[in-house]
Amino acid sequence: MITRLEQRVQVAAGGFALAVAIALSVPTPSAAAEAPKVVINEIHFNPADKRPLEFVELHNAGAASASLAGWSLGRFVFPSNASIGPGGFAVVAADPAAFAKEFGFQPQGPLPGRLSHRGERLHLKDASGRLIDEVKYGVGFPWPTAANGAGSSMERVSPLMASSDPGAWRGSGYPAMVSAVAPRVFIPAQDPGWRWRKGTNEASTPRDAWRRIAFSEDASWQTGRTSIGYGDDDDNTLLTDMQGRYSSLFLRHAFVVNGEPPGALLLRVRVDDGCVVWLNGSEVKRWHIRQGEIPFDGVAENHEAGDEFEEALIADASRVLVRGTNLLAVQVFNAGRNSSDLSIDAELRASDGQLRSRRPTPGATNSVVSLQLPPSITAVTHAPQQPKSGEPVVVSARVTASSNPAVVTLRVQWVEPGAYIRKTDxxxxxxxxxxxMRDDGKDPDVQAGDGVYTARVPAEEQRHRRLARYRVAVSDRAGGEIVAPFADDDSPNFAWFVYDGVPGWKGASEPGRTPATTFSPEFLTTLPVYHLLARSEDVERSQWDGSANRKRFLGTLVYDGRAHDHVQFHNRGTGSAYISGKNKWGFKFPRSHELGARDVHGQPYNHPWDSLNLNPGLSTPYLPVLCGIAGLDEAVSFRSFQLAGVPAANTHWIHFRVIDQPEEASAKSQYAGDLWGLYLAVQDVDGSLLRERGLPDGNLYSMQSGRKHLARGAVSDGSDWNEWIAGVRAEHPAAWWKAHLDLEAYYSFHSINRVIGNVDLRPDGNHGYYHRPDGRWAPFPWDHDMMFVPRFHQPGHIDAIRCLNAPELKLEFQNRAREILDLFCSDPTPEGGQAGQLVSELSRVLMPRGFTNDWGQLDAAVWNWNPRQNQKGIFYVNPAQGQHFGGGWQRLLSTPDLAGFCKYLVEFATDSRRVKNYAPNDGDQHGYGFGFLAHEAKDDSVPSAPSIRYTGPARHPAADLSFEITPFVSPGSKASCEAVQWRVGRIGAAAAPGGTTEWRYELEPFWTSDPKPPTPGAFRLPPQVCREKQAYRVRARYRDNTGRWSHWSAATQFVTEDP
Incomplete structure (x- = not known):
């Protein structure tokens, strides 16, 4: 109840009195002095770790009580006894029980629905429906960034600032303004000057001597950059021998204090698992470890470090510090000698004596409240978006000044090609x-006094391949300053990239033996161009240094004219990492700075990506017989799963360039320069995949890397996964599988794996599971670089195959397998029907019309004999010999090029074998995928496939589409007819006859009738089914009284002429 909340605030360290004082100290019109003023004051829309702690806080900034009876916050209606006293608060939580456990008091609630992570409109209305306050918040600049999952809430700076003004809000713990004079930083994060020692024994005798500046280090001490550790992919100094050998580290860092020592210090630490910190020999803080002296082989509590630093205020620092040289000493401990990871990083800076927690402040004064209203920066832009050399850039910022006159300044940093500057440098x-920056109406400013401040960056500064970073600072005469992007932004600057366009390129598949091919700029831009700007040593370590496996490096990714600064990149892969030479890449984008990627046809995806995977498209190094396929095997595989209704990633090809040298290209070597060539972008398995596929939120788990996505409010301790894995690896009756496994998804998953020859699939790898909100689990595919192989290798199935041991479920699987064969694979023509259409759709991207080149040729020229490539000269070898656990085989292409691989894929997946002698593991590429699934679907007891005939008018009007079907026939007349079912599918290639502009496939669900007993006479389609003018296919099938479905009939295809 509200009354209890007011009492709680009243006794919480005087918080209630402070809130009243602040509210009354803000100058307000005298006529409104006694009136209540209720505002939306704090919004926690995306708690860290997806915990169910969402809430909205109201604050009464007036001097009179406010009754909330009948008021509404969104769809929540306050009870009749609800009110807020002057200076008080009311909190409405989405999950009141979880909120009370975390914050210690009972809120109002529950708040219906969920607060959007992408931004939404919140409105507060009184009992009459009058709008009292409204906030339409967003995510990312100019709105607080840390509120989007970093642990902070979104707090209001002052009730006098407009709710709609993004500048009125800050992430909790981030001040409204800072001093224009930067605080002294004595030891920055990720500093290279740390001295460290392995904790194999005590560092000194006596034990505490190493913590003092006078200590003399011996040869066991080394120099390194933090973070120091192993196992969590984010360390600059890697400890390759710690696990299993020692549990602690000793660290020392000297620093100099010039002049008067500061009165207070802020110590910031990111540690996994625990540590003790000393300043000049005096202990100042410990985290996640027991009290007392800890020996070198001691252990800490188990603590997983996130991205955020923990902070401690050293309030009496002047008592410990001295002028001149001082020493910070840290001893970090693991939770156990065999722990999977350890990390330590630390920062020490002067402080104003206030420690600002990032924790939300429901029911109390906001941590960001300011009596001095700060200026507001609500928009920052630059034009043009991607300038060319010699083209001036105009930067504009919309600024609302505070009561003190503002000075607006543009700060620019230039990053030269080959001299990349990391934000940690x-x-x-x-x-x-x-x-x-000026708002005086003089060029380049457009209008004086409109709040838009402008500056021009000269044309001579814009040079090809140069990166410009910039910030906008607004300071006032009171000495305060605000800088955009704001302090809570992981990307602390805006940026543009100067680029004059992709140059042509010339290279040979085998220099000196084959003629060079010229690839024009027009051809090279038929795929979207992605640039990575980074330091050359980081690129080399990431891609070719196994000791840096999974370590994240910093760079800038430029795509579609936008510079995504401070992205993290790393090498991906497990068994095949670092093996190929042309390896896999992974990118992680800063919070709220996601990639707006486009699909294979250049259309924007519905949802942005916060990570990006790039696959080399060479197939696995363990399968050189498919080298040169340009990633088509992977793209076809992922899309086939999608067509069959299985949750699967999107893919698209890119032209990848890396700027890590001053020169764009080299006259001496075709392998030097920016061009890295063809890569396949693969969507990560995370929440964006579920949103893109229109699936409800649920946990996602990979068999190899664990949890990939945590759903809002879902189990976070992995217990759901452990329970599922234990269950799926045991035998159960059909009822258990129906309750726990999405059987429809599994049947399709297993069927498509057979069609595409996924021989590397196994119970412990190359797939994962999606935990649906209804409790069932659905498999999803992953790692498709060993496909279209006509031999056994790994088991080729997953744990869920045990469901097929239940006869009832095996029959259901065979029904679905026959359906996939009928609708996708059974066309024996050279074009391959629907499977052939899919290969054609995707391959057109790699073989663009109007060019004699294709991207397979470019891939070969860049990588076939590249010095970095481990297996050289393997592109388009024909014939090629393959060797797998199931035996050897020969891959033969009709032509040794990308077109030959297209034909290979079509023939593999369709009924292309002249002699229908299909058998698993027979080593014959022709029709192998079709034949394997047909083998598993075979059932001599299924009804015969019927035939259908169109009986409506010749023009195929949508309102008069009728069909006849042949009678039911059962083999041996042993079963009776139970039902007939009709289906309509849409088909068509883009710009094909029939009027469609999209690629459509019969396998995709469009319209299917309910199964019903057959009736005499013609079947008439409902008139609304085929209203659009396009190509349709109609089929029918029978089900007998044992539950067996026949094959679908041959299709009747038509285009509606009179919808």
């Missing part, structure tokens, strides 16, 4: 140039 903090 010392140069990042130093190298900024300042330009004044």
């Amino acid at each position: 010392d140069a990042y903090a130093r190298n900024w140039q300042s330009l004044p």
